Amino acid sequence: MRVLVSGGAGFIGSHTVVQLVAAGHDVLIVDHFGNSKPSVVNRLEALTGTHLPVHAFDLGDADKTEQLFSSEQIDAVIHFAGFKAVGESVEKPLEYYENNLGSTFSLVRAMRRHGVDKLVFSSSATVYGHNPSPLVEDMSTSATNPYGWTKVMIEQILRDVAVADPSLRIAILRYFNPVGAHASGTIGEDPQGIPNNLMPFIAQVAVGRREKLMVFGDDYPTADGTPLRDYIHVEDLAAGHLAALRKLTQTDEAVSTWNLGTGHGTSVLEVLHAFERAVGRELPYEVVGRRAGDIAQSFADPHRANAELGWAATRSMDDMCVDQWRWQSANPTGYPDA
Ligand code: UD1
Numbered sequence: 001m002r003v004l005v006s007g008g009a010g011f012i013g014s015h016t017v018v019q020l021v022a023a024g025h026d027v028l029i030v031d032h033f034g035n036s037k038p039s040v041v042n043r044l045e046a047l048t049g050t051h052l053p054v055h056a057f058d059l060g061d062a063d064k065t066e067q068l069f070s071s072e073q074i075d076a077v078i079h080f081a082g083f084k085a086v087g088e089s090v091e092k093p094l095e096y097y098e099n100n101l102g103s104t105f106s107l108v109r110a111m112r113r114h115g116v117d118k119l120v121f122s123s124s125a126t127v128y129g130h131n132p133s134p135l136v137e138d139m140s141t142s143a144t145n146p147y148g149w150t151k152v153m154i155e156q157i158l159r160d161v162a163v164a165d166p167s168l169r170i171a172i173l174r175y176f177n178p179v180g181a182h183a184s185g186t187i188g189e190d191p192q193g194i195p196n197n198l199m200p201f202i203a204q205v206a207v208g209r210r211e212k213l214m215v216f217g218d219d220y221p222t223a224d225g226t227p228l229r230d231y232i233h234v235e236d237l238a239a240g241h242l243a244a245l246r247k248l249t250q251t252d253e254a255v256s257t258w259n260l261g262t263g264h265g266t267s268v269l270e271v272l273h274a275f276e277r278a279v280g281r282e283l284p285y286e287v288v289g290r291r292a293g294d295i296a297q298s299f300a301d302p303h304r305a306n307a308e309l310g311w312a313a314t315r316s317m318d319d320m321c322v323d324q325w326r327w328q329s330a331n332p333t334g335y336p337d338a
Contacts, residue, residue, distance in 0.1 A: 007080030009036040059103035076118035089147035100150035134301035162254040171244040176230035176261035180320035181327035188327030190334035203328040217290035228265030230299035233315035243309040261300025278321035
């Protein structure tokens, strides 16, 4: 298939591009490099041994999106592009709604105009709100911040669009906590500024860019008092996209929703200790107060994806840490500027 990957220079997008090419797909990237660097593409081309055409513009620009679909033959779209920082979304709600919804509108409009009928959308476990784990696809959705609401809203918009256009086949993938990196150590997560998420923060402590990990609370009702999350290796997550894309060519369901997680919760301190094993030394940390909005546990029920996609996460927490450390130690300051 000829697959358009929006946000193909981002963390999950870049790993998925590598697997798409390996599976024989022809890949086009659209990315405006708002939260990633163009040098990612050089790394992707080196890894895949392929030229990857990149369209560098903001999908919120409906005219450019239309031009892209007019000039290229496209069979399917994987839509990763979007703003994703929870705290920033609280500060800039309009920007979040405008960017995340606007890019989806112009993309889906262009798809319909040009008869492109397969879409895989990046959603998040954040849409489960305060539901108890294990989280199942049929549960109600809600959010606690504008970023989360953009995911809840886009899911609903896609379900409505699919009713109006029965030829569409849409996969909504709800990601749990993606971490790790490609085994080559040449691509990985490169957060701009101070990392919000746990594993990239620990990796930056390990490489000496941050003094110590702040553990946000150890008084949760869990075995060691720190919250449990369902960390999933980005390579397993990328494989889930290929499985979903394959399924879209075979299904009669207009919209399918799948959790992509391992089904296991790991605590903050367990992640830290696994990372210490990967690095081979202890890492400094301090327990501080809880972070607003955090919940005690979030982990997937992955059975639907296991059964319907024939997909399951296979990599362990130790694998995730070893791969994340290989990437971080080889690229202490992330991707080069040029
Ligand atoms: C967070 C977002 C979620 C978003 C996801 C995207 C919040 C409340 N949730 O999920 O909406 O979809 O990122 O990746 O922001 N932790 C520390 N110290 C740190 C960083 C994190 O102790 O410096 C702890 C957190 O309290 C949490 C765990 O590590 O218990 C995981 O945090 P994080 O990586 O931010 O993921 P989520 O909170 O699950």
